[in-house]
Amino acid sequence: MQPNYQPRDVERAAQAFWAEREAFHAAEDPGKPKFYCLSMFPYPSGKLHMGHVRNYTIGDVLTRYYRMRGMNVLQPMGWDAFGLPAENAAMANKVPPAKWTRDNIAYMKRQLQALGFALDWQRELATCDREYYRWNQWLFTRLFRKGLAYKKTGVVNWDPVDQTVLANEQVIDGRGWRTGALVEKREIPMYFFRITAYAEALLGALEKMAGWPEQVKLMQKNWIGRSEGVRLAFPYELGGEQRRLWVFTTRADTLMGATFCAIAAEHPIAVHAAKDNPALAAFVEECKRGAVMEADLAQLEKKGMPTGLSCTHPLTGEKIPVWVANYVLMGYGEGAVMGVPGHDERDYGFAQQYRLPIKCVIRTPAGDEVPAPWRPEYAEYGTCIRSGKYDGLDYAGAVDAIAADLEAKGLGEKQVQWRLRDWGISRQRYWGCPVPIIHCASCGDVPVPDEQLPVVLPEDLVPDGTGNPLNKLPAFTDTTCPSCGKPAKRETDTMDTFVDSSWYFARFACPDNGAAMLDARANYWMPVDQYIGGIEHAILHLLYSRFFTRALKEEGLLEVDEPFTNLLTQGMVLAESYYVESGSRREWINPADVEVTRDAKGKILSAKTRDGRAVVFDGIGTMSKSKNNGVDPQALIDKYGADTARFYTIFASPPTNTLEWSDESVEGSFRFLRRVWAYGLKYGAGPAPAGEPKAARHEIHNVLRQANYDLGKHQFNTVASAAMKILNALESIPGRNAASEEGLSILLRLLAPITPHLAHHLWRALGFGEDVMRAAWPEPDPAALEQEEIQYVVQVSGKTRGSVTVARSADQKSIESSALAAMHKYVADQRVKRIVIVPGRLINIVV
């Protein structure tokens, strides 16, 4: 062994050892329990960021731990390679997205290898490979024929200057990011996946998914959003014709209090009424301005305008005005709602603003009236009042009675409503998987036949920000109809990149299969036993993957219903972000390039760029390309080595916490690894084992017991602490003996998943064996955990006053009397009311 810890040499040698033996190549082996451990694959944005390092280190700790536990572990890696940033980079650098992406993949792959992750590189895949995305297209054509993929119009952000569709991310304060033009909503034809057909199944299965965090299941449950209510109609007359305005409500019990109806600007009634009402037309236009994001819509000032039309209350026959309101969304439910200002906060505000009548029809905890201002009690369930024949009924009774009456009139029925909407997958962008459809003047939308797949994306185009360059490429667009043979146009929309990432986990089982999307090997490895990724994916990616897994099962390609048995959602790595205002745009400055002045409490007083320009602090948030606040882990690896980077990310905080990055505290992790090395050096040179200090052995086994418990609940930071505690205990043992030999072997095995290179080297150099990865996981010795005496904490009336030590065999009486003896100073002549004893822990004398 070298006298000093040289991570570069240690790591290079260990990695060569693993590479030579193909140590991480996983093969199907029915004789061993399989364990499929997967971290979410990265977008190849250029270089790894700390979030990646954290994610993959967590995955690698689990992978190596389960290997040592004797499982047949698969841990693959790939690239989520299509997407918007490649197009932006292409525009900035005049380089085709394909080249930029593949260069990034090559660089990031080297970084992953340098970190020593136990990955099976033989299974590597990239979603921009035609042998991968052809199966997206193949599956799309299957779903299209079944009606699970279909075409309808959808709303997009439209930049009127660049004449292009913008991603939500490209809309800043309602304006296009490049042009600064006010963004408009525009309806265009798009393809959708009918995920709503699986709403019931996706919701129901959540209950059985014991390996998922409650938090994530709850988010998905709310997202799918099952609600039971009543769909009902307000009849109206338009152009001499009888029509019906349908609404959905979960509060049919308040129907007798409905005083208006509100419809979306895109609703057919609004469109019709606007024809000869310029003011209304202007309002409808106003509603169409702005971006499509729900967060923005929800915070709009509530505005409305009467259509001049009225409809008939389905039960009372009263005339009720119909308003256009900017808070009603066409995409949800019927695009219309009934307004019950007495019992709904939003309707209440709207009615007050526009002086619409407010009726109280429910006796709430606030009483029989609803005087201003609004109180939350007004919306609570209660007994119907001023509701004619429904008076006295409670919520459930009123809903039943009203639904029955509506049904008898043919004006409504009970209905289950879902919040979940179908998944729009069309993107008017170049760098993605082409939608395999051919548009024929006579045959319509024709799916591309299997033998013509894949529809290959040309890789040499450079987008210019004004729409999809595929539209300007006749060699791509001009084709013939597969069904009639006449000239036809190829679809140029590409798929949402979430399509690519909704099944990659299954493809890792058989990435080399050129003849089928999936094969029997997928049924060996699936489901993923442990999936690890950022909490920001809690809804969309995970829900889409669950949907795809079900669709693939129905195609006979998979046997499982759910893709991920256990889910670990790591917290985000956050960093401060800063920008310089330049005109209407923001130039984001990397925190490493910002000089910050802080006050004594650490609050930021001022910030400047290195060349002295004033910088605006934008708060703490997720590290992202767009805010240029990523911390490059490469510097860390170069300076301290992979094991320190890995140890630090594990030690710094538990996996599910957010981690606010600071690179000042890495030093301590490096120091610890150096101490391990130095101990190994001293140990190797020490005399032969002799003696057995009981106390140190007890300490080590006790720490190990806790570490194994913490591993079970994936709290790895305290496992790292445990390694430090064991080293502290080892260093307290004078010389070398049986306890230190055992303790060191425990320490190295505990460290093997976290700092595999160092553990590998010392395990061999100190003669413990050939390969620490093949060693058995250590278990505490019950004999070492036993203690003759137990220390009890003693409290008097809940205040901690000291402790007593009693023999393990002591009975309750003698414990009480020794506690009382020790506490006579505090108890004195007060009457002892009771004595609470928590076995093995605590005594509370209540006076």
Place this chain on the structure above:
RNA sequence: GCCCGGGUGGCGAAACUGGUAGACGCAAGGGACUUAAAAUCCCUAGGCCGCAAGGCCGUACAGGUUCAAGUCCUGUCCCGGGCACCA
């Protein structure tokens, strides 16, 4: 706005099922070694009062339940994630 999390020393955090709050570290201060520095080792350390013994306060804030609350309940504030075209 809606849905989901989180808030404990100067900092990252720990605390088992409600049972000694601050383990293990970082940064800091003091000391040893050294011509010096680095490295290493030892000591101190939640706050306030006190020479000390010791006492009081303390887990975002305000209440509540309990012999006992960081942990359970109610309300409030602040921070983070998601909101369907960033990935």
